[in-house]
Amino acid sequence: xxxxxxxxxxxxxxxxxxxxxxxxxxxxxxxxxxxxxxxxxxxxxxxxxxxxxxxxxxxxxxxxxxxxxxxxxxxxxxxxxxxxxxxxxxxxxxxxxxxxxxxxxxxxxxxxxxxxxxxxxxxxxxxxxxxxxxxxxxxxxxxxxxxxxxxxxxxxxxxxxxxxxxxxxxxxxxxxxxxxxxxxxxxxxxxxxxxxxxxxxxxxxxxxxxxxxxxxxxxxxxxxxxxxxxxxxxxxxxxxxxx
Amino acid sequence: xxxxxxxxxxxxxxxxxxxxxxxxxxxxxxxxxxxxxxxxxxxxxxxxxxxxxxxxxxxxxxxxxxxxxxxxxxxxxxxxxxxxxxxxxxxxxxxxxxxxxxxxxxxxxxxxxxxxxxxxxxxxxxxxxxxxxxxxxxxxxxxxxxxxxxxxxxxxxxxxxxxxxxxxxxxxxxxxxxxxxxxxxxxxxxxxxxxxxxxxxxxxxxxxxxxxxxxxxxxxxxxxxxxxxxxxxxxxxxxxxxxxxxxxxxxxxxxxxxxxxxxxxxxxxxxxxxxxxxxxxxxxxxxxxxxxxxxxxxxxxxxxxxxxxxxxxxxxxxxxxxxxxxxxxxxxxxxxxxxxxxxxxxxxxxxxxxxxx
Numbered sequence: 001x002x003x004x005x006x007x008x009x010x011x012x013x014x015x016x017x018x019x020x021x022x023x024x025x026x027x028x029x030x031x032x033x034x035x036x037x038x039x040x041x042x043x044x045x046x047x048x049x050x051x052x053x054x055x056x057x058x059x060x061x062x063x064x065x066x067x068x069x070x071x072x073x074x075x076x077x078x079x080x081x082x083x084x085x086x087x088x089x090x091x092x093x094x095x096x097x098x099x100x101x102x103x104x105x106x107x108x109x110x111x112x113x114x115x116x117x118x119x120x121x122x123x124x125x126x127x128x129x130x131x132x133x134x135x136x137x138x139x140x141x142x143x144x145x146x147x148x149x150x151x152x153x154x155x156x157x158x159x160x161x162x163x164x165x166x167x168x169x170x171x172x173x174x175x176x177x178x179x180x181x182x183x184x185x186x187x188x189x190x191x192x193x194x195x196x197x198x199x200x201x202x203x204x205x206x207x208x209x210x211x212x213x214x215x216x217x218x219x220x221x222x223x224x225x226x227x228x229x230x231x232x233x234x235x236x237x238x239x240x241x242x243x
Numbered sequence: 244x245x246x247x248x249x250x251x252x253x254x255x256x257x258x259x260x261x262x263x264x265x266x267x268x269x270x271x272x273x274x275x276x277x278x279x280x281x282x283x284x285x286x287x288x289x290x291x292x293x294x295x296x297x298x299x300x301x302x303x304x305x306x307x308x309x310x311x312x313x314x315x316x317x318x319x320x321x322x323x324x325x326x327x328x329x330x331x332x333x334x335x336x337x338x339x340x341x342x343x344x345x346x347x348x349x350x351x352x353x354x355x356x357x358x359x360x361x362x363x364x365x366x367x368x369x370x371x372x373x374x375x376x377x378x379x380x381x382x383x384x385x386x387x388x389x390x391x392x393x394x395x396x397x398x399x400x401x402x403x404x405x406x407x408x409x410x411x412x413x414x415x416x417x418x419x420x421x422x423x424x425x426x427x428x429x430x431x432x433x434x435x436x437x438x439x440x441x442x443x444x445x446x447x448x449x450x451x452x453x454x455x456x457x458x459x460x461x462x463x464x465x466x467x468x469x470x471x472x473x474x475x476x477x478x479x480x481x482x483x484x485x486x487x488x489x490x491x492x493x494x495x496x497x498x499x500x501x502x503x504x505x506x507x508x509x510x511x512x513x514x515x516x517x518x519x520x521x522x523x524x525x526x527x528x529x530x531x532x533x534x535x536x537x538x539x540x541x542x543x544x545x546x547x548x549x550x551x552x553x554x555x556x557x558x559x560x561x562x563x564x565x566x567x568x569x570x571x572x573x574x575x576x577x578x579x580x581x582x583x584x585x586x587x588x589x590x591x592x593x594x595x596x597x598x599x600x
Binding site: 137140141143144145146147148149151154159162163238241 | 298299300320321322323324325326328329330332334336337338347348351352395396399405
């Protein structure tokens with residue numbers, strides 16, 4: 001995979017991909033990408049960050065409830081929230097458009113795409129965090145804290161959250177990666193004003209020169225890779241501290 | 244350490260899971276203020292379930308009552324029962340150091356930092372962990388972790404201290420030394436304590452009284468000596484030390500007895516229990532003697548196995564009836580494998596039990 005990506009990225013710096021480097025080096029395509037699609041970078045980062053934030057907000061309490069519940073419905077619920085991963089993104093997007101498409105403000109806002117991304121990425125976060133909450137030693141820590149007089153909130157915020165923090169960050173990394181590269185859902189949900197990086201990439205490949213599409217790939221990597229690296233580094237630091 | 248010693252009264256305490264599994268049958272127990280009671284039994288006998296119900300971590304069937312002194316605590320959440328609990332794997336807070344672990348319950352109670360520092364220092368001294376206050380649990384040995392867990396549990400001056408197999412996770416040598424240490428510490432604290440274990444030696448060394456449990460019910464409660472010398476049934480007898488089992492047969496007058504080593508030993512007095520099918524004999528109630536040419540009233544046997552255990556020697560002896568007996572002799576005993584020996588059984592040590600209803 002590294003080979004083809006390398007070829008694609010290098011094409012973005014060639015004057016003419018058909019004749020290769022003999023045609024000369026240029027930053028022109030990169031400048032054109034930035035002027036035509038620069039807004040998609042911020043849109044993607046905003047949506048991915050908001051998706052991470054929202055999934056954490058929903059998934060952590062949900063994962064705790066699922067991990068501690070002894071009821072049969074908890075298993076069904078866990079399966080149910082996994083459904084959007086199995087259902088094609090196009091179908092989920094179509095369902096969202098049918099139900100909420102008439103809400104003009106919502107339909108034309110990045111929040112519409114955000115909802116799609118949250119639905120798609122939530123099961124990944126829930127599964128990772130629920131597995132952490134289910135660890136036997138965490139259950140024992142929670143019980144011992146209760147015997148020492150700690151209220152539910154003192155146990156949850158003071159002991160459980162720090163203990164599952166590496167898993168939350170691991171889930172966040174996965175959610176961010178999935179969100180920033182998500183195309184299926186986003187392609188259906190986007191409007192000309194709410195384009196993301198992958199949608200812009202598809203647009204540039206479909207409607208412009210191959211060199212511009214390739215320069216776009218470079219922009220995508222430049223934006224995404226440092227962020228992923230930073231998140232991985234934070235995860236490692238937290239694992240070292242709390243795991 | 245505790246403000247005042249608390250008695251514990253348990254009434255009609257039972258637990259049935261939604262799938263119908265009976266973990267604990269209706270149980271009544273009384274524990275005196277400052278007493279150490281061991282709940283002793285094999286895995287799955289209900290001892291941990293009972294302990295967790297007392298802690299409030301498990302809900303008993305309706306009708307159960309638990310009293311700490313005069314207070315009914317059965318309906319209270321664990322955080323307000325004022326208990327200290329030591330778990331099997333200690334459950335220390337990994338992100339906190341030793342001092343913070345011990346101080347946790349005190350901080351929750353809003354005690355002044357100065358007072359907390361003083362109490363933590365006292366407890367570190369009490370459990371001999373001076374100098375380790377700033378170590379993380381991961382940096383401690385098993386024995387040190389066990390002491391931190393104990394110090395954390397007693398820091399809050401609990402009304403009742405609950406110990407859930409606190410020595411099980413340790414290796415045999417460390418377990419033995421910590422067992423004696425724990426026994427001494429609990430006596431020093433004068434705290435009412437309930438100690439769950441499946442190890443009869445641990446229970447005998449630590450507790451004032453033992454409650455032997457089997458299949459979800461308390462079979463017998465008493466001191467270690469009472470239970471060892473006068474077990475209520477065959478299970479208690481076998482659980483507290485080894486028992487040789489010899490099947491009962493009948494002589495020509497239909498009187499019960501056992502045939503052992505070529506001799507007929509009639510069952511008399513207390514040993515005659517209706518419905519009993521076997522006689523139980525402790526290894527230390529059998530003596531071995533060298534064969535002599537004189538007519539002897541003793542039985543016969545052959546040494547099958549000899550195991551030197553340091554403070555004593557354990558033999559496996561085969562009788563002419565094909566019964567294998569485990570026998571304990573002093574470490575000076577010189578019999579070797581294949582020696583023929585005389586076997587002497589103390590008649591008053593024979594125990595029989597009817598079938599439990």
